[in-house]
Amino acid sequence: MSINSVEDDRRPLLSQNSNSINWSSRRPPPRNNARISTERLLRNPVDYQSISSGGILPGIPDVSISAVISRYKYYSRLAPSGDTSFTMPDHVVPDVFLISTVKEEGGSQPSWVTVFSLWNTMMGTSLLSMPWAINQAGFATGVSLLLLMGALMLYTSYRILDSVKGIKMTGDVLEFSDVCRYYLGRWGEWAAWSSSLLTLLGGMIVYWILLSNFLYNIVTFIYHQAQGRGSDMSSTTDPICLIKENTTVTNSSLPQHDSMFHKYWDEQKTVPFILIAVLLPLISFKSPTFFTKFNAMGTISVTYLVCFAMKNAISWGIHLEFHDTTSPSYVTEFRDHFPAISGIAALAYFVHNAVLAMARVEKHPENMVRDLILAYILVAMTYIYMGVIVYISFTLDKSCIEDNFLNNLKDTNVMAFVARIGLFFQMVCVFPLLMYIFRIQFMNTLFGSIWPSLKHVFGLNVLLVVVCVLFAVFLPSIGKIIGFVGAFCGFSYAICLPCLVYMRKRYLEGALRAPIIAFHVVLIVLGLANFIGQFLIL
Amino acid sequence: MKKKVLLMGKSGSGKTSMRSIIFANYIARDTRRLGATIDVEHSHVRFLGNLVLNLWDCGGQEAFMENYFASQRDNIFRNVEVLIYVFDVESRELEKDMHYYQSCLEAILQNSPQAKVFCLVHKMDLVQDDQRELIIQEREDDLKRLSKPLDCTCFATSIWDETLYKAWSSIVYQLIPNVKQLETTLAHFTDIIDADEVLLFEKATFLVISHCERKPHKDVHRFEKISNIIKQFKLSCSKLAAAFQSMEVRNTNFAAFIDVFTPNTYVMVVVSDPAIPSAATLINIKNARKHFEKLEKVDGGHPALTS
Numbered sequence: 050m051s052i053n054s055v056e057d058d059r060r061p062l063l064s065q066n067s068n069s070i071n072w073s074s075r076r077p078p079p080r081n082n083a084r085i086s087t088e089r090l091l092r093n094p095v096d097y098q099s100i101s102s103g104g105i106l107p108g109i110p111d112v113s114i115s116a117v118i119s120r121y122k123y124y125s126r127l128a129p130s131g132d133t134s135f136t137m138p139d140h141v142v143p144d145v146f147l148i149s150t151v152k153e154e155g156g157s158q159p160s161w162v163t164v165f166s167l168w169n170t171m172m173g174t175s176l177l178s179m180p181w182a183i184n185q186a187g188f189a190t191g192v193s194l195l196l197l198m199g200a201l202m203l204y205t206s207y208r209i210l211d212s213v214k215g216i217k218m219t220g221d222v223l224e225f226s227d228v229c230r231y232y233l234g235r236w237g238e239w240a241a242w243s244s245s246l247l248t249l250l251g252g253m254i255v256y257w258i259l260l261s262n263f264l265y266n267i268v269t270f271i272y273h274q275a276q277g278r279g280s281d282m283s284s285t286t287d288p289i290c291l292i293k294e295n296t297t298v299t300n301s302s303l304p305q306h307d308s309m310f311h312k313y314w315d316e317q318k319t320v321p322f323i324l325i326a327v328l329l330p331l332i333s334f335k336s337p338t339f340f341t342k343f344n345a346m347g348t349i350s351v352t353y354l355v356c357f358a359m360k361n362a363i364s365w366g367i368h369l370e371f372h373d374t375t376s377p378s379y380v381t382e383f384r385d386h387f388p389a390i391s392g393i394a395a396l397a398y399f400v401h402n403a404v405l406a407m408a409r410v411e412k413h414p415e416n417m418v419r420d421l422i423l424a425y426i427l428v429a430m431t432y433i434y435m436g437v438i439v440y441i442s443f444t445l446d447k448s449c450i451e452d453n454f455l456n457n458l459k460d461t462n463v464m465a466f467v468a469r470i471g472l473f474f475q476m477v478c479v480f481p482l483l484m485y486i487f488r489i490q491f492m493n494t495l496f497g498s499i500w501p502s503l504k505h506v507f508g509l510n511v512l513l514v515v516v517c518v519l520f521a522v523f524l525p526s527i528g529k530i531i532g533f534v535g536a537f538c539g540f541s542y543a544i545c546l547p548c549l550v551y552m553r554k555r556y557l558e559g560a561l562r563a564p565i566i567a568f569h570v571v572l573i574v575l576g577l578a579n580f581i582g583q584f585l586i587l
Numbered sequence: 588m589k590k591k592v593l594l595m596g597k598s599g600s601g602k603t604s605m606r607s608i609i610f611a612n613y614i615a616r617d618t619r620r621l622g623a624t625i626d627v628e629h630s631h632v633r634f635l636g637n638l639v640l641n642l643w644d645c646g647g648q649e650a651f652m653e654n655y656f657a658s659q660r661d662n663i664f665r666n667v668e669v670l671i672y673v674f675d676v677e678s679r680e681l682e683k684d685m686h687y688y689q690s691c692l693e694a695i696l697q698n699s700p701q702a703k704v705f706c707l708v709h710k711m712d713l714v715q716d717d718q719r720e721l722i723i724q725e726r727e728d729d730l731k732r733l734s735k736p737l738d739c740t741c742f743a744t745s746i747w748d749e750t751l752y753k754a755w756s757s758i759v760y761q762l763i764p765n766v767k768q769l770e771t772t773l774a775h776f777t778d779i780i781d782a783d784e785v786l787l788f789e790k791a792t793f794l795v796i797s798h799c800e801r802k803p804h805k806d807v808h809r810f811e812k813i814s815n816i817i818k819q820f821k822l823s824c825s826k827l828a829a830a831f832q833s834m835e836v837r838n839t840n841f842a843a844f845i846d847v848f849t850p851n852t853y854v855m856v857v858v859s860d861p862a863i864p865s866a867a868t869l870i871n872i873k874n875a876r877k878h879f880e881k882l883e884k885v886d887g888g889h890p891a892l893t894s
Binding site: 141 | 604607608611612613712713746747748749805806807808811812815816818819822
């Protein structure tokens with residue numbers, strides 16, 4: 050007796066209708082669009098075993114998995130091939146059948162690229178302030194402090210690299226603020242966050258001042274060239290001293306018709322505001338990754354500056370006088386303004402917020418420490434070279450050296466002009482990135498998203514621009530600013546936090562010994578002294 | 588007079604797939620057609636003797652279907668023994684679904700007030716594990732409330748786990764007349780013939796109605812697996828235009844016998860004592876058959892189920 054009707058029982062494996070209906074017409078799209086996903090997981094084939102194996106597949110002791118397989122076999126019989134209504138969706142497939150491949154999470158960056166990137170990142174605007182800084186500290190003191198600070202910052206960078214070992218990742222990547230939270234609690238994370246932001250803010254202020262400076266000089270140069278006054282100045286490559294000649298140069302050598310130009314184009318009063326028009330569109334981009342393509346310009350600028358300094362040194366000659374105090378080239382070994390250089394050095398060697406990101410993309414992470422050491426050596430050499438070369442070849446009184454040594458060159462100096470253009474463009478490209486990083490760190494921690502709303506972002510941008518402009522107008526002394534910012538974040542982010550994290554780690558391991566405490570406390574005290582020193586030389 | 592089992596629900600809620608799986612029908616190639624199921628005429632799936640399964644798409648399609656449905660309403664809902672209503676758990680139009688469900692219930696109240704109502708919340712595999720309890724509880728409360736004065740039983744189902752099989756087994760269990768008595772007698776039978784386990788299946792769907800276990804077995808999914816195996820075998824038989832009647836599987840560990848039992852049921856006897864010859868077990872089954880058939884015929888409110 051047939052249970053089903055004769056038609057049902059006699060139905061062939063493939064439906065009779067299939068031949069006529071669907072070969073010609075297009076298949077209607079599935080209504081249950083949640084099921085079909087374009088990215089299918091890789092699955093192992095199902096191995097059919099005979100009943101004698103107990104009905105349970107060897108190696109699969111789980112009865113529910115064998116039930117899944119039984120269902121799969123049955124449903125496959127029901128659906129004609131190609132019909133996906135009985136295809137097992139990915140979320141139902143037992144884990145045993147999913148092919149998982151172990152992917153090597155790592156970077157592809159070879160060692161020399163890492164060293165170069167580190168060098169490139171550390172090379173900043175401090176380069177322009179090095180000669181001034183050496184002057185502030187005295188020749189020998191300056192050089193030795195540069196070396197010492199380099200060693201100190203290298204050690205703490207290494208501590209940061211070392212500190213991520215053994216910490217579970219909570220998000221996509223592990224940053225130093227996560228490490229701080231793990232070891233020091235919420236306040237550690239907040240400390241890391243705020244000092245990182247302050248460093249960025251300091252950097253932005255310095256950039257704004259320098260951008261105003263370069264823009265001013267570039268336009269003035271072009272203006273003077275257009276005026277045809279280029280040939281008037283003699284020895285345009287000689288350095289000028291702005292401090293002494295300030296009152297005489299600006300008033301006497303400028304003819305009357307220039308004063309209109311200089312009224313509207315003043316480095317401190319008007320250019321910072323004009324800069325807003327230039328930069329505001331750039332910082333409003335949601336994602337300035339476009340600007341990262343210009344990273345190479347930084348290297349070109351630095352190389353150019355280095356060669357430029359060398360060329361100047363060759364043309365000016367060495368002017369060093371150690372004993373004659375009356376000579377304009379008199380240099381001291383020690384001056385009590387040395388905190389200036391330690392402050393600047395702290396910012397000059399600051400790569401602590403990027404070192405973890407760099408380590409992630411390194412092809413051979415075990416070489417990271419070696420690469421870090423190499424990078425620091427190169428950076429130290431570059432800074433010392435730059436500072437020393439300009440310092441010893443400066444023809445006038447060393448105290449004339451400006452904290453941006455390009456200011457010592459007449460605005461008609463062609464090579465300086467080229468340097469300024471290059472640096473201007475480089476900074477215009479880096480400034481939006483600084484803003485962006487500031488914004489995402491600020492917004493992400495405070496509001497939980499990197500773009501809470503246009504109002505928030507715009508408000509933040511305006512606030513930052515206002516701060517930058519205020520500094521550019523009233524306090525355009527980059528040496529002091531770099532000193533302060535460097536000393537502060539040098540103390541907090543670069544020295545204090547890594548040392549505290551390390552000591553806490555040792556404490557948790559039970560391996561905290563007195564010499565380690567002593568050593569790191571000394572480092573922290575040095576950082577603090579550096580910071581306080583900045584106030585003393587104000 | 589044939590009584591109906593109505594399988595209803597919005598189009599795309601999974602009724603045709605469900606029917607295909609439970610009744611071992613080959614799935615039509617165009618299950619994801621844009622049109623609605625006008626399936627009444629084609630479906631003569633019969634089970635439990637004289638119950639006919641009718642599939643209806645209810646709600647959510649073109650005006651034509653709506654009108655047809657409305658005009659044929661009394662016809663559709665007359666002589667209904669069971670209403671199985673399928674809800675898609677992913678549906679975005681809960682209000683509408685409930686509305687259609689209610690109108691079906693009204694029609695049932697008018698035409699077949701004695702019908703049993705079952706609600707299946709289907710496609711539960713698309714719901715995350717931790718939310719399942721919550722969602723099914725919510726739906727059940729809503730449905731029970733809406734179904735008053737009728738009583739509805741709710742199940743959460745998915746074709747990708749054992750819940751569909753269990754739900755339909757429960758439904759069929761409630762439809763078998765005298766099922767409790769069958770169960771106790773089955774237990775006696777198992778003891779008498781010294782079997783490890785005896786299963787009672789519904790004939791058309793091979794859903795396990797009842798079982799008696801003398802030796803514990805660690806595979807809780809064995810009923811569904813046996814069901815699937817037999818249904819696959821039935822599909823193979825149908826290719827040869829043959830009908831499945833009985834099966835004996837024997838090896839050194841056990842002997843299993845699957846055979847017709849009563850007009851509505853199949854029995855599976857699993858014996859692990861190798862000393863017992865097949866003939867003995869088969870005679871036992873044959874004798875028990877007469878007894879159980881009598882049990883099925885004697886019953887209270889339902890009309891006698893004939894083959």
